[in-house]
Amino acid sequence: MNSALLPALGAGFGTGLSLIVAIGAQNAFVLRQGVRGQAVLPVVAICAASDAVLIALGVAGLGAVVTAWPAAMTVVGLAGGAFLLGYGALAARRVLRPAEGEGLRAEGAGTRSVRAAVLTCLALTWLNPHVYLDTVLLLGSVASQRGDLRWVFGIGAMLGSLVWFAALGYGARLLSGALARPTAWRVLDGAVAVTMLSLGGMLLLRTL
Structure with missing residues (x-):
């Protein structure tokens, strides 16, 4: 095995994690779904797969396309900000x-709630301009510095995304006992509300 492969893979893994781990709307949503035990697999899969696609686009050098479409980024920013709010x-x-029995409904998500979770996750992922900036532009530019090993770097970043979202989604179940009471869920929802409202407001301000 080429001695440069593992360092490039590790660098991509670390860089990807450093960009994804920061608290944001997507992470807050995955955490809530994980604690509730609802649609965890599709939500984790959507987040990881979306990052993989965007990272691949960045490694392929499509960052210039994103910067060439400022109007498109403005539309995404406005839509994303409104959705977050x-x-x-x-x-x-x-x-x-709070809904009746909110703290007890951690199992048995129906088809309707799964569909809603999937649509919400897609919106939180693809209507966030920062996702494009972090993956397509930033990771893409860093990967380009690796030359022939840029795809190894990109694969490392994809693995970092997969590990993080899987750990967040499934590890959140460890908090289900502490959040069995409605009061605890109100605290969690309060944190989610603050995160979403502040990010949505900042996104709209920066876009306008």
């Missing part, structure tokens, strides 16, 4: 008016 408002409503 709406989702944050729903979380805030759950804090003020």
Whole structure:
């Protein structure tokens, strides 16, 4: 095995994690789904697969296409900001008016809730301009410095994304006992509301 492969793979893994681990709307959503035990597999799969596609585009050198379409990024920013504000408002409503038995419903997600989780996850992932900046532009530019090993670096970043979202989604179940009471869920929803509303507001301000 080429002695440069493992360092490039490790560098990609570490760089990918450093960009993904930061608290954001997507991570807050995955955490909530993980604690509830609802649609965890499809949510984790969507996040990891989406990152893999975007990282691959960045490694392939399509960052220039993103920067060449400022109008498209503005549209994504406005839509993403509005969506985050709406989702944050729903979380805030759950804090003020929690549903009956909220702390007990951690199992048995129906088809409707799975569909809603999938659509929400897709929106949180693809309507966030920062995702494109971090994966396509930043990771793509760092990968280009690796020359012939840029795809090894990219694979490392993809693995970092997969490991993080799997750990976040399935590891969150460890908190289910502590969040068995409705009061604890109100605290979690409060944190989600603050995260979503602040990120949505900042995204709209930066876009406008």
